[in-house]
Amino acid sequence: TWLAVLAALAVASLTIFALAYFSPFSAWNLQLEFAIADEVWLQEYIWSCIGSFLQQGQDFYPYAMSPRAVMVFWWLFTVIIYGAYTGDLTSALTVSVTSLPIQSFEDMLADGSLTPIMPRGTTIHNVFKGAQSGVYKQITDQMLLADTIPDCAQAVFDKGLVCLSDYTFLLNVANNNCEKVYLAKERANVAPCGFAYPKNAYFSELLDEHLRNLDIIGANSRLFTKYFTNDAPDQSCSVGMSTEADSINMEGVGGALIITGAFYVAGLILLACELVWTRLLRKTPFDCAVF
Numbered sequence: 001t002w003l004a005v006l007a008a009l010a011v012a013s014l015t016i017f018a019l020a021y022f023s024p025f026s027a028w029n030l031q032l033e034f035a036i037a038d039e040v041w042l043q044e045y046i047w048s049c050i051g052s053f054l055q056q057g058q059d060f061y062p063y064a065m066s067p068r069a070v071m072v073f074w075w076l077f078t079v080i081i082y083g084a085y086t087g088d089l090t091s092a093l094t095v096s097v098t099s100l101p102i103q104s105f106e107d108m109l110a111d112g113s114l115t116p117i118m119p120r121g122t123t124i125h126n127v128f129k130g131a132q133s134g135v136y137k138q139i140t141d142q143m144l145l146a147d148t149i150p151d152c153a154q155a156v157f158d159k160g161l162v163c164l165s166d167y168t169f170l171l172n173v174a175n176n177n178c179e180k181v182y183l184a185k186e187r188a189n190v191a192p193c194g195f196a197y198p199k200n201a202y203f204s205e206l207l208d209e210h211l212r213n214l215d216i217i218g219a220n221s222r223l224f225t226k227y228f229t230n231d232a233p234d235q236s237c238s239v240g241m242s243t244e245a246d247s248i249n250m251e252g253v254g255g256a257l258i259i260t261g262a263f264y265v266a267g268l269i270l271l272a273c274e275l276v277w278t279r280l281l282r283k284t285p286f287d288c289a290v291f
Helices: 002-022 042-053 065-093 105-111 123-129 134-142 149-159 167-175 204-216 219-227 250-280
Strands: 096-098 116-119 144-146 241-243
Touching: 002 042, 002 065, 002 250, 042 065, 065 250, 105 134, 116 123, 116 149, 123 134, 144 149, 149 167, 204 219
Parallel strands: 116 144
Antiparallel strands: 096 241
């Protein structure tokens, strides 16, 4: 975006200079007594555009209407860019964080409008089913059962239920649907994962060694971070939801750049009218003056 601003600065300077240099209505070309050479010097227009962009004002203004039209645009362009940058800076320094209401089993039960669901026959189902009292027992009395873990997760979207299931699977679902669902903080039946081998399997020692090597070199950690955790490069889920402003992009300032072209065209049209007046109609600039 800033490269586009620099390009606009260069194009504006060159356009204003060209219009002032070729316009028969410029003070320098009319050889008026108050004319100065700065009016047809490119470096002066570059300095004037930089000074106005930095809100330092400028030393002189072109006399002809065509370069003035483009210069007026440059001032408007400066105001738009300053407004966009100020808004972007303000939003970047201000992050709105929303606290999510349900973070534990107690919160879910206290809400009263949420119904838990869990996959039938899974470890977590057996843990809750075996509870004789307490929060687990209360959840068991209310819970619905799904045939599979994906069915449990889908029920969250279709019916607004609360899925209690495998953490890594639900984390992947939440990471891919950040705007719709989130993971609560509380965990149940936390246990390490493992592989089940056939008894006396010939590949068990080789596979164990391979898995240990993957863990030593950090491959397992990288894979888990990439596909499951909140720190995955393309994911933005977290325990709380926050809104962050996007940086200024071409979409944000595209309108200003379009208006730039419109004012350049207006300047060229005015220059064409001035040339038609002096070259084709054989009139002098003073013929259109009103006294």
